[in-house]
Amino acid sequence: MIDQLDAIDRHSDRAPYRQIADSLRAAIASGDAAPGSKLPSESVLMERLGVARMTVRQAIQELRAEGLVVAEHGRGVFVRTAPPVRRLASDRFSRRKREAGKAAFIAEAETSGYEASVDQIEVSRISEAPSFVVERLRMSTRDLVIRRSRRYLADARPVELAVSYIPVSVGAGTAIEAVDSGPGGIYARLEETGHVLGEFVEEVGARMPTVDERRRLELPPGTPVITLVRTAFDLSGLPVEVCDTVKAAPAYVLEYRFPAK
Template sequence: MNGPAYRQIAADLRKAIERGEYPEGAVLPKITDIAVSHGISKQTAREAIAELEAEGLVEVVRRRGTVVRARPVKRRLTRSRQVFRDELGYYFDPTAQSWRALETPTISWGRPPKDVALMLGGGPDDDVLVRDRVMGDPETGRAMQLATSFLPAAIARGTQLAEGDTGPGGIYDRLEEMGHSPLAWEETVGSRMPTPAEAERLHLAKGVPLLRIVRTTTGPDGTVLEVNDTRMSADEFEVGYPVTRHPSAQHHAGGSAADRHVT
């Protein structure tokens, strides 16, 4: 075998899962059986299973064994670079329009993560308003995303922004009423591994990362008024967006294939 034995065993099991020899919901052989069939120790077999679990391919279920995880069909979040509004307020993705807060928002004051502090233009020791929400399907009660808004204390303290119910239109209407109109937004999309609390709330299997969409809200003078950090299962959601022609990309007849390039 080339490389550590447990990785070779994990590679063999991974290929068997990918080929459908172990379909979703199937139980893999027991640790003892894997050890015997491959001529390895039980500890090495456990390490192989642990690697597959860390990848999110399997999960260890009490009294059943190692089960091949069901991989949900991903739902696309279409970020059309527009902000929408309905009778309840603003939303940035039509897929999530029907989602509602499943719990009363948690309001607190505290230090933001370092990257958020930099976006807000403050120091890492500055207190900010933190608004945490759990959003999901109101019929099933299933959490779909965790959304946290961070607002500078100088803007939010002593205002309706710091109350549980911010009123019609939410924090964006309140910010514009405070003289920060028109608001503008910018988003970045990334990923990271979840904290134990995030994994538990979103029912993430071991090894499943978070899809992270970070949105900044700015006023007309460019001041960052809010940073919104939205997290959801990267196993269940993906981001899509339309691609349109720039004026420079209009069709021109003629020319050889060598004159053009695609990236």
Template sequence: MPAMKRLNSREIADQLRKKIESGEYLPGSVLPSERELIETYGISSATASKVTGLLKSTGLVESQVGRGVFVRRRTQLIRHAHDRYARHWREAGKAPFRAEVEAQGRAARVEVTDIARLVPEKWVNERLALPIGQEVVRRENTYFVDDHAVQIVNTYIPLSIAADTPLEVAVPGPGGIYAAFEQLGHRLTRMLEEVQARMPRTDEAQRLNASPGTPVLDVLHISYDQDETPMDVSHFVLRGDENVLTYELPTD
């Protein structure tokens, strides 16, 4: 009788991945330990370690020190681009992120890590239709859902709009920055968003506590007022496994 073919690390990892995706291993469940992999597949400890590393690189699992490797829990936040900036949320005193998170029955928290006047990178001035080298106000935030970091946001606002206004303080008032814009005479009339997927930089992965192999969604958002003047450019970095973007667009 011919001997059974010994699987390599990638083949074993692929088997386990399929079991996760099929639901055989549910979110939060523990995967076989490296010792169990050695016994089950007749592999070396080095190969078992490679299997674990390959699974981590998919973003499907995470290690918990002293406990083992677990299937990641995934409760995705749905970002409704067509609704999150609607005026009725501002009138209710809710900023876009808080409105959409609470509407999904979850807890929102925004950590303002920095507010500064600075000369931004060239692309920011170009998107804001400002002369190159002109200062802007940058608001740097981290967004949390259920105390779990899911988004990093840098918002750039022309200094001519933001200087010495609530837009330069951590909490600009009920309804967030877009309510503050309207109080300053800049009514949001349209938006432009560009979306791409990529792998995170090291600092982004650390801030989002993302496992190796977890991609991010890179969203560049530009808001325009009633005079077609760019009000802000916001650069979002969203965990790709924690966020879903939906767009509802008119056809006429």
């Protein structure tokens, strides 16, 4: 419960709605507004702070865009309860997890306390891969690749879109071309073909989502996404997969651990 909010400073250069958002954000961070708790209604905030309804709505929208609160029609605005999926890059592709039949996302989601699922799976062969894929796979523009597109969900909430590209010369005739690639995911299937994985290279960025990405990830307006392009290499140094992922930024914490040498 929020017992106190900072008064609006009418002499400040900071817009009143941003001051309200700052105050509510601080209450969430301190625990005064606990996960799952309901924020004061628009009418209550208007009366307590002496502002117009639109000012309150702008403040709430800012918090929604940051993923801190969710609005439920007819019920109000609530502090988000779900903790982010913690993506531990230094451990997520460990062989022991593949051998245990756990694909990376499933293992991460379960560790974070979520039920993981995958939908919108599409598998096809294409002859004209995007240029960034052609470059990373060291292939010609006309070489066939297997394209695997899917959406990842945590507790039925969309959090990530991913598209993998695997050379047909590597994955043809394997479960990589099936909708269900089997226990351990496509990396387990790659190793079964003799392409034992030796290294991953990841490039991380951030941007605003496209219209389609916003729709598929069910993002509120103003919510950014994390982009991550990963290239997987086998022990011989051959690139065997490029994965292009788009993650809902509020849903993830990316954690990296590496030696200081």
